[in-house]
Amino acid sequence: MTTLPIEPPAATQPARPVTPGRPALLGRNTGDRLYRATLTALALVLPLLLVTLLAELVVGAWPAIKRFGVPFVWTSVWDPVAGVFGAAPMIFGTLASSLLALLIAVPLALGVAIYLTEFSPKWLRQPIAFLVELLAAIPSVVYGLWGIFVLIPFLRGYVVPPLRAVLGWTPLFSGVFYGNSLLAGGIILAIMIVPYIAAVSREVLLAVPSSQREAALGMGATRWEAVWTAVVPYGRAGLIGAVILGLGRALGETMAVTMVIGNRHDISLSVLQPAYTMAAAIANEFSEAVTDLHLAAMFEVGLVLFVITVIVNACARLLIWRVARGTAVGSRAL
Amino acid sequence: MTKSPLIAVAAALALAAPARAQVKLNGAGATFPNIIYQDWILTYNQSHSDAQLNYQSIGSGGGIRQFSEGTVDFGATDAPMKDSAIAAINGNVLHIPTVMGGDVPTYNLPDVKGTLKFTPDVLADIFLGHITKWSDARIASANAGVKLPDADIVVVHRSDGSGTTFIWTDYLSKVSPEWEQKVGRGPSVNWPVGLGGKGNEGVTATVKQTPGAIGYVELGYAMANQLPAGSVRNKAGKFVAASLESITAAAAGAMKEMGPNTDFRVSITNPDGDAAYPVASFTWFLLRKQYDDAAKAAALVKFVWWAETQGQSRAAPLGYAPLPKQLGPWIEVRLKSITAGGKSVWTTAAR
Numbered sequence: 001m002t003t004l005p006i007e008p009p010a011a012t013q014p015a016r017p018v019t020p021g022r023p024a025l026l027g028r029n030t031g032d033r034l035y036r037a038t039l040t041a042l043a044l045v046l047p048l049l050l051v052t053l054l055a056e057l058v059v060g061a062w063p064a065i066k067r068f069g070v071p072f073v074w075t076s077v078w079d080p081v082a083g084v085f086g087a088a089p090m091i092f093g094t095l096a097s098s099l100l101a102l103l104i105a106v107p108l109a110l111g112v113a114i115y116l117t118e119f120s121p122k123w124l125r126q127p128i129a130f131l132v133e134l135l136a137a138i139p140s141v142v143y144g145l146w147g148i149f150v151l152i153p154f155l156r157g158y159v160v161p162p163l164r165a166v167l168g169w170t171p172l173f174s175g176v177f178y179g180n181s182l183l184a185g186g187i188i189l190a191i192m193i194v195p196y197i198a199a200v201s202r203e204v205l206l207a208v209p210s211s212q213r214e215a216a217l218g219m220g221a222t223r224w225e226a227v228w229t230a231v232v233p234y235g236r237a238g239l240i241g242a243v244i245l246g247l248g249r250a251l252g253e254t255m256a257v258t259m260v261i262g263n264r265h266d267i268s269l270s271v272l273q274p275a276y277t278m279a280a281a282i283a284n285e286f287s288e289a290v291t292d293l294h295l296a297a298m299f300e301v302g303l304v305l306f307v308i309t310v311i312v313n314a315c316a317r318l319l320i321w322r323v324a325r326g327t328a329v330g331s332r333a334l
Numbered sequence: 335m336t337k338s339p340l341i342a343v344a345a346a347l348a349l350a351a352p353a354r355a356q357v358k359l360n361g362a363g364a365t366f367p368n369i370i371y372q373d374w375i376l377t378y379n380q381s382h383s384d385a386q387l388n389y390q391s392i393g394s395g396g397g398i399r400q401f402s403e404g405t406v407d408f409g410a411t412d413a414p415m416k417d418s419a420i421a422a423i424n425g426n427v428l429h430i431p432t433v434m435g436g437d438v439p440t441y442n443l444p445d446v447k448g449t450l451k452f453t454p455d456v457l458a459d460i461f462l463g464h465i466t467k468w469s470d471a472r473i474a475s476a477n478a479g480v481k482l483p484d485a486d487i488v489v490v491h492r493s494d495g496s497g498t499t500f501i502w503t504d505y506l507s508k509v510s511p512e513w514e515q516k517v518g519r520g521p522s523v524n525w526p527v528g529l530g531g532k533g534n535e536g537v538t539a540t541v542k543q544t545p546g547a548i549g550y551v552e553l554g555y556a557m558a559n560q561l562p563a564g565s566v567r568n569k570a571g572k573f574v575a576a577s578l579e580s581i582t583a584a585a586a587g588a589m590k591e592m593g594p595n596t597d598f599r600v601s602i603t604n605p606d607g608d609a610a611y612p613v614a615s616f617t618w619f620l621l622r623k624q625y626d627d628a629a630k631a632a633a634l635v636k637f638v639w640w641a642e643t644q645g646q647s648r649a650a651p652l653g654y655a656p657l658p659k660q661l662g663p664w665i666e667v668r669l670k671s672i673t674a675g676g677k678s679v680w681t682t683a684a685r
Contacts, residue, residue: 079524080495081517148539178488179544180529259539263493263530274529280493284532287365287393288495288521290413295395 057306060299063292072300078265080285085297087304089265093182093275094305097257098250100186100271101193106243109194113201118227129202136195144259147188152179152260155187160272171269178262183271185261189253193246200245204238205231237323244316251309254279278305356383357633362390363397363410366497366552367617370433370652371410374645378637385633394497394521401427401620407634409620412497413521414599426623428668429598430638431616431661433646433654436581437502438556438563438613441548442541443468445483450564451476451573454604454612457566458510460548461489462517463527468546476567483546490540490549493530495521498552501615505603509612550613553581554653568612569604580611581655594664614655621672628674635669635679642669 058065064072068085075086112132116125160177167173208231216230217223232239254277262274263284278301289295361371368391375387392400394411401409402423414429439452453476459465465472469484492499500521507514517523529544531537534555541547541561553576556563565575574580587607592600604612619638625631642657642665649656657665670680 077524080522081520081524145539148543152543176486178529180531180540258493258532259536263532264528265524276530284494284530285522288395288497290395290398290416290495290521294522295399 054303054306057299057303061296061303064296064300067293068297068300072297073304076265076267080289080291080294083291083293085293085300087278087297087301089267090276090278090281090301091304091308092267093185093261094251094277094279094308096271096275097182097185097189097261097277098247100182101189101250102243102247104187104190105194105197105246108190109197109242109246110201110239112194112198113205114227114232116198116202117205118223118231129199132195132198134195135191136199140192140253140256141259143188143192143256147184147256147260151187152184155179155184164272173272174270175268175273177272178274180260180262180274181272182261182268182275185257185275185277186271188256188260189250192253192256193249196249197242197246200242201235201239204235204242207238208234237320240319240323241316244312244319247312248309251305251312252279254283258283278302357385357629359385359387359408359630359634359637360390360406361388361397361408361410361619362392362400362406363620364394364412364497364617365391366412366435367410367433367654370645370649370654373648373652374637374641377645377648378640382637382640385637387637393495395495398620407625407630408638410618411620412615412617413500414618415620428621428623428672429618430621430642430665430668431585431598431657432619432641433649433656434581434585434602434614434616435497435501435654436553436576436584436611436614437498437505437550438553438561438576439548439550439566440538440541440556440561440563442545443483443485443562444545446480448480449562449575450480451567452564453567454505454509458506458513460487461491461506461526461528462510462513463489476573485546488544488547489525489528490531490537490544490547491525491528492522492534492537492550493532494536496533497521497615497617498534498550499523501603501613502550504601504615505613508601508604553578553655557653566612568608568610569606570608570610572608574609574611576611576613578650578653578655580609581614582658583607584610584612584614585616585655586610586658586660589658589660594667596664598664598668616657621669623672625672625674625679628677628679631672631674632679635672639666639669642666 064085068075072085072087073091074088076088077084077086078089079085112128116129120128156177156179160183164173164177212230212234213226216226221229257277258280261277261280263276263280264274265276266274268275282298282302282305285294286298289298368389371389371391375389379385379387389410394413397406397409397411398415398419400406402419410432415427420427439457441450443450450473453472456465456472456476459472466487467484468482468487474480474482500519503513503517503519503523506517507519517526529540531540531549534551537549537551538555538559538561541549551561556576563576565573567573584605584607585602587605587610588600588602590606592598598616598618602614602616605614621634621638625634642662646656670678672679
């Protein structure tokens with residue numbers, strides 16, 4: 001769902017030599033002109049696609065937008081029979097499950113990346129990196145099945161009882177645990193995004209010049225201190241990019257999540273309760289949306305998801321621009 | 335219903351003999367009957383080379399939309415079109431039942447031997463969240479001699495919109511005024527309690543993995559996977575286990591209510607009849623009353639009539655309940671009424 005925050009290549013290339021009033025590749029001969037026109041057309045296809053997508057979503061969602069207005073995003077009744085639609089539980093579920101996934105995946109993935117680049121013996125690097133990246137190749141429906149048949153029974157048997165014994169009094173862990181829950185959804189998502197974050201983070205850390213490490217070590221830092229004070233801060237722009245990439249994946253993931261999250265239109269603070277996500281709801285209800293209003297509401301959910309991913313990406317861009325000032329390695333590695 | 339087989343064969347030969355242009359017929363709609371529709375198309379094409387049929391299972395909602403927009407020659411749906419949707423296409427639609435399906439309550443109670451019995455009010459109250467324990471006195475009173483555990487009931491329903499849900503909620507709406515008023519019927523509804531599983535397989539997996547769970551799945555799926563299925567008390571007061579026979583009996587029981595002039599857009603849940611299983615429904619083809627293209631209309635009517643007669647024998651092996659035989663003449667009348675350019679296409683089609 002999300003786009004990689006890629007530096008526009010033009011920014012890093014030296015300016016073209018320009019004849020006054022006439023760009024270098026323009027009008028020399030037919031071949032050049034044709035080449036230029038083709039490339040321009042290709043470059044314009046993607047933005048055009050994006051605009052078409054947005055327009056199509058707005059047109060499809062229009063009956064729902066007109067009917068429910070802005071409260072669509074903060075009301076929580078979803079009743080296809082009565083024709084009343086509010087997407088708040090799905091928006092909440094999407095953000096909450098993705099946040100939960102990041103909470104679990106970021107330390108794990110950064111740990112993997114730091115270990116692989118800074119601490120692991122050379123012979124171990126490739127096998128571990130390969131295995132972690134292999135996780136990215138598993139189809140999400142397989143994750144979903146694994147979630148139902150392995151993860152949920154494991155959570156029910158070994159994780160949730162002690163968790164509730166200690167933290168059951170907090171609203172975060174209250175209520176009956178059925179298995180399918182926000183927690184299960186968050187964990188599945190975390191496992192799915194770890195390889196993305198880990199792989200990109202590893203590339204970023206590898207790109208940090210060894211002079212950074214040597215300088216820190218030379219100042220008397222331990223290996224550990226060198227990593228935290230010299231390597232990670234140097235690559236932070238790239239690391240943030242890696243996390244955003246994972247977040248984008250988590251926001252849009254459908255199949256695995258719908259299989260374990262419980263698909264309940266409800267907002268509960270407790271991670272042990274079932275929830276719903278926007279992507280899952282679209283996958284579930286779109287094909288059998290019989291009334292026009294129901295269909296329009298599904299389109300509007302898609303629109304909201306689209307807007308949220310755009311906002312997340314925009315924030316990521318801003319963050320990377322701010323952080324990347326002076327340290328080019330992150331954005332370059334991406 | 336059938337005239338002499340000789341005449342039928344002769345007619346078929348006469349139709350097939352001249353090298354007629356092959357007619358392409360496109361249909362789209364419900365996923366539930368997809369398996370038998372594909373089987374019909376395959377079998378039919380082996381003996382009838384004059385029509386090339388294509389069916390895409392995109393869901394009932396999509397089927398109704400594509401049919402209404404005229405992008406397909408026939409639609410298929412698990413839930414009949416609403417009056418407003420029919421009015422929007424000037425009433426140019428016929429609902430023709432093809433086969434039947436039913437829903438069974440399935441549950442996860444490892445220590446319970448034999449099948450559980452459910453009364454309609456107990457089912458409704460479980461799905462409304464009023465009954466929350468398996469040891470509830472009302473469940474126990476219908477299941478004398480069964481030792482029920484003191485476990486919480488976990489309700490599992492479909493998260494995706496589906497005809498299976500339509501049948502289930504339609505039934506609950508008929509037997510429980512509270513359900514009808516609070517929740518109502520539809521391919522997806524606002525569930526008072528429970529977890530959502532995607533598809534029959536999602537519900538089944540969740541039920542299997544959650545002790546104390548109860549869900550509903552489509553009968554054919556339950557049979558194929560040998561899931562525990564509770565029996566349900568019907569209108570006549572008998573506990574009936576779901577089977578292809580008891581579902582066909584439900585349609586037969588509902589025929590009196592329907593009457594020969596029915597438009598077939600009827601719900602047959604909770605019908606009369608001692609042997610009738612109460613959570614059953616038709617699934618329908620959507621055909622137009624008037625077609626523009628006579629050749630297409632004739633080929634389509636011919637195929638549908640074949641499905642309603644010879645095709646019915648394919649139903650049971652594939653896990654669908656065939657229509658009761660008594661329904662044949664009623665369907666024949668509807669198919670005969672289909673016209674193209676003002677003329678009935680029946681004479682050139684079925685015989």
